[in-house]
Amino acid sequence: MSKIHRVCGFALSALLAGAALSANPTLVGKPAPDFVLKSMDGRNLRLSEFRGQVVLVNFWARWAGDSRQELPALDRINTTYNRAGLVVLGVSVDEDARRAREFADAMKLGFPILFDTMSDIGRDYLIEKMPMTILVDRSGVVRYVNAGFKRGDDRTYLDQIRELLRE
Amino acid sequence: MNSKHRMVSIMLRGGVLAFAWAVSAGSPAAAADAAPPPAAAAPAAAVAATQPDAAPAAAAPAGDQAPAEFKTLDQDVQGMKKDVIDLNKDLFVLQEELLFPANTQVAVYVSMDVGAFFALDSVTLKIDNKEVKNYLYTAREAEALLKGGVQELYLGNLKVGKHELVAFFTGKGPVERDYKRGATITFDKGVGAKYLELKITDRVTKHQPEFKIKDWE
Numbered sequence: 001m002s003k004i005h006r007v008c009g010f011a012l013s014a015l016l017a018g019a020a021l022s023a024n025p026t027l028v029g030k031p032a033p034d035f036v037l038k039s040m041d042g043r044n045l046r047l048s049e050f051r052g053q054v055v056l057v058n059f060w061a062r063w064a065g066d067s068r069q070e071l072p073a074l075d076r077i078n079t080t081y082n083r084a085g086l087v088v089l090g091v092s093v094d095e096d097a098r099r100a101r102e103f104a105d106a107m108k109l110g111f112p113i114l115f116d117t118m119s120d121i122g123r124d125y126l127i128e129k130m131p132m133t134i135l136v137d138r139s140g141v142v143r144y145v146n147a148g149f150k151r152g153d154d155r156t157y158l159d160q161i162r163e164l165l166r167e
Numbered sequence: 168m169n170s171k172h173r174m175v176s177i178m179l180r181g182g183v184l185a186f187a188w189a190v191s192a193g194s195p196a197a198a199a200d201a202a203p204p205p206a207a208a209a210p211a212a213a214v215a216a217t218q219p220d221a222a223p224a225a226a227a228p229a230g231d232q233a234p235a236e237f238k239t240l241d242q243d244v245q246g247m248k249k250d251v252i253d254l255n256k257d258l259f260v261l262q263e264e265l266l267f268p269a270n271t272q273v274a275v276y277v278s279m280d281v282g283a284f285f286a287l288d289s290v291t292l293k294i295d296n297k298e299v300k301n302y303l304y305t306a307r308e309a310e311a312l313l314k315g316g317v318q319e320l321y322l323g324n325l326k327v328g329k330h331e332l333v334a335f336f337t338g339k340g341p342v343e344r345d346y347k348r349g350a351t352i353t354f355d356k357g358v359g360a361k362y363l364e365l366k367i368t369d370r371v372t373k374h375q376p377e378f379k380i381k382d383w384e
Contacts (some may be wrong), residue, residue: 038303046307049305
């Protein structure tokens with residue numbers, strides 16, 4: 001391979017790397033996009049009305065296998081930290097709200113489940129991988145974005161939550 | 168310089184620029200690490216390149232100058248941030264004037280009186296058979312309306328002439344029943360802003376809520 005080709009290859013890869021980085025703008029450090037959604041119990045909940053509390057927003061779907069493991073873990077976190085000022089909101093992005101409701105019912109979750117059947121909110125939150133867990137601090141700024149879920153991730157959430165609750 | 172060299176030069180510059188831009192957009196801290204202040208780093212680097220033995224000695228004075236330069240740089244950044252905020256404010260005012268000029272402006276407000284027979288859940292607004300707004304009310308927002316608050320539900324533009332506005336109200340009616348009602352108004356949009364008010368009141372004699380649209384002339 002000639003020197004020119006090598007240099008061209010390097011420049012091209014630098015360009016692509018730059019493009020890839022800029023195509024994944026992160027929400028961290030930015031105000032959390034506000035939303036209002038209907039919850040399973042019929043109430044309408046608006047994110048901005050929880051200003052002053054630490055909010056964990058979990059985007060989930062029936063078809064995302066990891067959601068089955070993550071939701072019970074989030075329920076345990078909610079039970080422990082709810083009184084300390086943590087609000088957990090589960091946002092279903094399933095198109096079929098009825099089946100999502102059945103799924104959540106079977107899980108017997110203690111935190112509000114909201115339905116984003118049009119995926120409008122999911123788009124605002126730049127969801128690329130399901131499930132996705134976002135932590136919003138007391139001033140309404142996104143502080144952590146956790147994409148996907150694997151065993152042990154709930155411990156990471158706990159560290160993040162404790163840090164935000166202490167602020 | 169032949170065309171191959173020119174192309175390589177352009178691509179290299181483009182690649183470096185794109186990478187620097189992406190890094191600075193993604194992580195300000197990383198960008199600061201990757202690109203030290205040119206005034207501080209460049210002279211030290213130049214001395215180091217010409218006199219390899221003197222490199223550590225040359226780096227020290229550059230390090231001493233750095234705090235003062237950082238301070239002025241910080242002041243510049245603060246000044247620029249203030250300019251950006253001022254510019255943003257002016258742009259917002261200009262945008263409002265351009266997007267919603269007084270001559271074509273139409274504004275729709277929502278108010279609620281008493282509310283013993285109706286708990287508001289949502290309002291859907293259609294103008295000329297086109298849905299322009301769908302708003303879900305939280306308990307706090309509904310309560311604010313009951314306390315006398317007036318909400319600006321929609322602000323848009325309409326051309327001069329006849330128009331039809333339809334509002335659908337959903338919520339809980341008397342005896343906690345699901346309730347959905349509509350109200351319609353046909354109005355003339357003249358030159359000048361148009362203000363409409365969706366009024367939810369209680370009709371005590373019938374024990375039912377009442378939905379009216381008032382045209383503020």
